Amino acid sequence: MRTDEPVSIVPREAQQYQGRRAGLVTRSVAGVIDGIVVVVAVLAGYVGLNGLRFLIHPRGFQFSEASPLPGVVTVLLVMTGYLFVAWSITGRTYGCHLMGLRVVGRSGKRTGPLIALLRALFCVLFPLGLLLCAGRRQHSVQDFVLGTSVIYDWRSGPPR
Incomplete structure (x- = not known):
């Protein structure tokens, strides 16, 4: 390996996609992963609450x-909170992290808290809006209305 070449954390095969909008399949897989995370969290809360009730009586x-x-x-409430916190802090949920995705605003930077909250509400209340990203522009209804994009971004830290 040559030492004078810069080292990239983005795999060579993925570099051509870095910064491009993600399509339906990748976004759907990330959404399913996030759904599993939320269901496991809610079930853990249910078991934990019942465990506390058992300890008390x-x-x-x-x-x-x-x-x-x-x-x-x-x-639905936990999903909204999960999406809002993840998108407003890092621009990505756990599912997005695994799939190499990030939600960005019009400027290409992380969305602000208000846009993250509106996008989370929009995604939870109207999940079929994702299907529009199967088109040529790869924007969901949520992206179109709020001026966001879901891009491939394998780097850690804020978007550049």
């Missing part, structure tokens, strides 16, 4: 009933 303990509507609302 072990003799009369029964698992709390998991009703569908509160469960769905909890998952």
Whole structure:
């Protein structure tokens, strides 16, 4: 290996995609990973809450009933919070990190907290908007309305 060449953390095969908009498949895989993360977090919270109830009152303990509507609302709230925090701090969720993606604003930099919150709400309440990114411009409805893009970015740290 030559020592005078700069070392890049981006794999040679991926360098041609660095900074380009991501398509439907990559974004969908990242979304599924994020969905799994949120469901595992909600289940862990449920088990933890029941464990605490057991410690407080072990003799009369029964698992709390998991009703569908509160469960769905909890998952949607946790998903919104997860997306908002991840996009406003690093521009990427865990799924985005694994797939080499980052959400950026019009300037190509990380989105601000307001745009991150609006995008999180928009993605949770209207997930079918993602399907528009299968088109030539690779912008989802959320991207089009809020002026964001999901790009390939394998580097750590803020976008450049």
